[in-house]
Amino acid sequence: MTAEAAADAFDKTTLLSQLLHQHPWYALALITLGFIGGTISGFIGSGGAFLMTPGMMNLGIPGIMAVGANITHKFGKAMMGQKKHGQLGHVDRRLGLFLLVTSLAGIRVAVMVNEFFYERLGDAGSNLYVSTFFVLTLSIIGYFIMRDAIRSLRGRGGPASRKLQHRFRKLNLPPTIYFKTANVRVSVIMLIIVGFCVGFMAGTIGVGGFIGVPAMIYLFGIPTVVATGTELFLAMFMGAFGALNYGAEGFVDIRITLLLFAGSMVGLFVGSIGTKMVREVYIRTVTGALILLCTVSRALAIPDYLRTLHYIHVGTQMIHRLEVTSAVVLFTSGIGSTVFILYFVLRAHLRQLHVFRRYRAAIEAPETVQGTSDSSPAELPDNSALPHSQ
Amino acid sequence: MASIVIVAEGLTFDSPAVRYAASIARQSGDDVRCLYLAPAVTSTAEWIERLPPRKLSRLKHLRATHTTTEWVHVQEELIREQMKSAAHDRAELQKQFRRIGIPLSCQRIEPSGETLLEALREYAPVKFLIAGRLRLPADLVKQGIMTIEDLGRHIGCEAIDAMAMGQWLARPRRRLWFQLTGYGAITVLMFFIVFFHFGGWNHVLMRGGLLPATAIMLTSALAAWCWGRTIEILLKLTKVDIYGS
Numbered sequence: 001m002t003a004e005a006a007a008d009a010f011d012k013t014t015l016l017s018q019l020l021h022q023h024p025w026y027a028l029a030l031i032t033l034g035f036i037g038g039t040i041s042g043f044i045g046s047g048g049a050f051l052m053t054p055g056m057m058n059l060g061i062p063g064i065m066a067v068g069a070n071i072t073h074k075f076g077k078a079m080m081g082q083k084k085h086g087q088l089g090h091v092d093r094r095l096g097l098f099l100l101v102t103s104l105a106g107i108r109v110a111v112m113v114n115e116f117f118y119e120r121l122g123d124a125g126s127n128l129y130v131s132t133f134f135v136l137t138l139s140i141i142g143y144f145i146m147r148d149a150i151r152s153l154r155g156r157g158g159p160a161s162r163k164l165q166h167r168f169r170k171l172n173l174p175p176t177i178y179f180k181t182a183n184v185r186v187s188v189i190m191l192i193i194v195g196f197c198v199g200f201m202a203g204t205i206g207v208g209g210f211i212g213v214p215a216m217i218y219l220f221g222i223p224t225v226v227a228t229g230t231e232l233f234l235a236m237f238m239g240a241f242g243a244l245n246y247g248a249e250g251f252v253d254i255r256i257t258l259l260l261f262a263g264s265m266v267g268l269f270v271g272s273i274g275t276k277m278v279r280e281v282y283i284r285t286v287t288g289a290l291i292l293l294c295t296v297s298r299a300l301a302i303p304d305y306l307r308t309l310h311y312i313h314v315g316t317q318m319i320h321r322l323e324v325t326s327a328v329v330l331f332t333s334g335i336g337s338t339v340f341i342l343y344f345v346l347r348a349h350l351r352q353l354h355v356f357r358r359y360r361a362a363i364e365a366p367e368t369v370q371g372t373s374d375s376s377p378a379e380l381p382d383n384s385a386l387p388h389s390q
Numbered sequence: 391m392a393s394i395v396i397v398a399e400g401l402t403f404d405s406p407a408v409r410y411a412a413s414i415a416r417q418s419g420d421d422v423r424c425l426y427l428a429p430a431v432t433s434t435a436e437w438i439e440r441l442p443p444r445k446l447s448r449l450k451h452l453r454a455t456h457t458t459t460e461w462v463h464v465q466e467e468l469i470r471e472q473m474k475s476a477a478h479d480r481a482e483l484q485k486q487f488r489r490i491g492i493p494l495s496c497q498r499i500e501p502s503g504e505t506l507l508e509a510l511r512e513y514a515p516v517k518f519l520i521a522g523r524l525r526l527p528a529d530l531v532k533q534g535i536m537t538i539e540d541l542g543r544h545i546g547c548e549a550i551d552a553m554a555m556g557q558w559l560a561r562p563r564r565r566l567w568f569q570l571t572g573y574g575a576i577t578v579l580m581f582f583i584v585f586f587h588f589g590g591w592n593h594v595l596m597r598g599g600l601l602p603a604t605a606i607m608l609t610s611a612l613a614a615w616c617w618g619r620t621i622e623i624l625l626k627l628t629k630v631d632i633y634g635s
Contacts, residue, residue: 072606076614152532240607247603250596254606258584258613265618269625279536349630351539355550356558359410 016255019060027259029059034073034263036334041077041264042271043278043341044287049074050138050207050294051334052260058327061256068246069256075239076257077264078232085229092181092226096233099195099212103238106199114204124308131298131305134205139295141210146288152281182222182230190219202238209235210291267338274341277348286337293333300326393421393513397506397521397538402479403486406559407520407552414517415492422494423513424483426476427501427527503530510545518542519549557632566623573619580613 019026033055041048049070056066085091118126178185198212209231216227246252275283300322306312307319394411401408415422480496487494499505503526510516521538535541542549595602625631 072610075607076610076618079611080614080618243607243610244600244603247595247606248598248600250598250602252596252603252606253592254595254609255584255592257606257610258581261610261613261617262581265614265621268618269621269631273631277537279534280531348537348539352537352551352554352632353558355539355548356555359407359550359555360559 015061015065016253026059030056030256030259031263033059034260035267036263036338037260038077038264038267039271039274039338039341040267040290040334042268043274043337044271044283044290048077048264050134050205050291051330054294054297054327054330055334056256058330064246064251065253065256068243068249068251069253069260071239071242071246072252072254072257073260073264075236075243076261077268078235078239080265081268082229082232082236085225085232090181090225090229091233092179092222092230093233095179095182095186095191095216095222096230096237098177098191099198099230099234100237102192102195103199103202103234104241106196106201107203107238107241108199109196110200110203121309124305128302128305128309130205131302135295135299135302137201137205138207138210138291138298141214142288142291142295145284146292149281149284149288152284182216182220182226184221186220194219198234199238270345271341273349274345278341278344282344286340290333290337293329297326297330297333300329392418392515392517393423394517395510395513395519396422396424396483397427397519401483401520401522401552403483405520405522405552405556407550407555408483411518411520412487412490412492416490418517420517421513422487422492424480424494424496425506425509426480426496426498427506501527503527503533503535506530507545514545516545516547518547519545520552521549522552554632558629562627566627570620570623570627573616573623577613577616577620580609580616584609 023029033052037048037052037055040051052073053063053066053070056069057063061069082091114126114129117129121128174187176185176187177191194212194215197215201207201211212231212234213224213227216222216230217224220227222230243252303312303314303322304319307314394415396408396411403409403412411422414420476498480498484494484496497509499509506527507530510519519538519542521541526535526538526541530541535544538549538551595606622631
């Protein structure tokens with residue numbers, strides 16, 4: 001059975017209505033999933049997709065519809081994010097457009113490779129390829145992030161290493177292009193390679209930011225904020241391209257996307273506030289741990305595909321256990337990370353408010369606090385003329 | 391005599407926390423010290439001379455190729471702009487303090503955590519610390535001193551993040567309420583239409599094709615924009631987002 005046929009086997013237009021009718025809490029579950037994805041995305045700068053797509057599948061939404069809803073959601077989310085970064089001057093649109101051209105080629109090649117596996121080995125073969133790629137690439141990325149974080153926790157870490165950047169810049173492969181906002185000169189060859197890899201990753205497993213942002217920082221020498229802003233600019237177009245493709249095939253239920261938005265937008269803002277309050281080493285630790293746990297969760301799904309392809313012999317009960325463990329690991333890591341972020345944000349915010357409240361009286365009436373009457377308010381600036389917030 | 395220290399990066403006399411410091415100093419006679427984390431170099435030549443040998447040789451290599459001219463110019467321009475703005479702020483703050491009869495001693499220090507801590511130790515005992523920036527120099531962040539509050543705890547005094555406090559005390563603009571109403575109404579209307587009056591529309595949109603796909607994309611963009619702005623404004627009005635995120 002092909003993916004389209006499998007998706008058509010149920011009535012995709014009434015699927016969500018049926019699920020909502022059967023389980024009244026279902027909308028809340030999708031909003032919560034959006035909130036978890038949004039918080040993580042706002043906190044670590046990218047990601048969320050690696051948790052939300054399998055999360056939706058665990059909630060009973062077919063894979064193809066889950067990917068469609070997620071990519072449509074990604075488009076809107078990236079649009080909001082890049083607007084904010086754009087206002088702060090953190091988006092190098094020229095660099096984004098250069099990377100976009102090559103990343104679209106990467107997406108196309110990724111789809112072709114996926115189709116090759118699908119035609120040769122069927123649905124299980126395609127899933128096996130995607131899961132293996134996911135496990136291999138993200139375990140390497142997760143390992144490096146975690147190693148970096150552990151070193152920092154032990155007090156041996158330093159700022160992001162620029163060795164790699166210097167090595168690549170020494171190559172000085174012509175021709176080069178100067179990007180004004182990022183304030184770097186980058187070799188066109190490097191641009192093509194990085195853009196292609198980002199596109200290939202995004203086209204294969206749906207996460208391009210994990211390679212795009214570090215590549216821009218370490219290889220091009222772009223400041224972190226500009227790399228994140230430019231990546232969001234890129235993600236907006238890639239999301240639009242994906243949404244248009246899945247929408248044209250009829251696999252996007254806008255109601256699922258809106259429910260995800262309801263939670264993710266709140267989470268996105270909370271997560272971004274968290275980045276200003278939580279030590280960078282903790283952000284890196286959470287990112288590394290989350291990626292590694294998601295990798296474990298995906299690795300636990302591989303035996304099922306291997307069994308379907310008759311490469312190994314495993315009992316049905318065992319497969320069921322692995323599936324449950326995979327879901328538990330995925331949701332526990334997502335919920336755990338969100339609780340961690342919320343705890344730190346709330347703790348820091350409440351502490352801050354405690355200090356402000358204590359001083360508010362003093363600011364509004366300084367002479368009362370000082371216990372003397374000689375501090376004429378006329379001599380001090382008028383407190384009623386407080387500045388307005390933006 | 392205790393000191394009241396203002397780390398005056400971007401702070402003006404309009405800041406409620408600075409005015410509070412002024413009134414306290416006037417009552418108690420405590421010294422008010424002002425630290426500026428401005429770059430302590432005046433020209434590219436001086437800046438280049440201060441580079442460690444490895445970086446200097448790297449710069450020379452880059453100069454030998456063709457990649458560095460803009461970089462040096464941009465750095466130089468940035469430093470010049472920062473210094474100009476810091477000097478203006480400093481003069482303005484001194485003028486305002488003089489107006490209310492408080493001498494203000496200003497010191498410009500290099501933007502490094504070690505120098506900042508050294509200066510603070512010099513002014514001990516510090517009664518309280520006021521600062522305008524939440525993100526501190528990288529070497530302090532590495533030690534776990536992320537916020538002004540952490541820095542205050544590190545040197546054993548109370549600290550106020552003046553920017554956040556200013557946001558917290560400020561009366562929200564009326565425009566924000568109008569915007570909240572507008573964006574909120576569009577969001578509610580959109581959710582209402584999609585969930586309760588969608589019926590046949592969903593069948594049309596999920597039939598596939600370029601037109602339905604464009605409609606889906608535009609709906610997604612509109613929902614993200616309106617709902618995102620609603621949340622953003624709501625967080626500002628409820629004073630949850632006072633950190634300029």
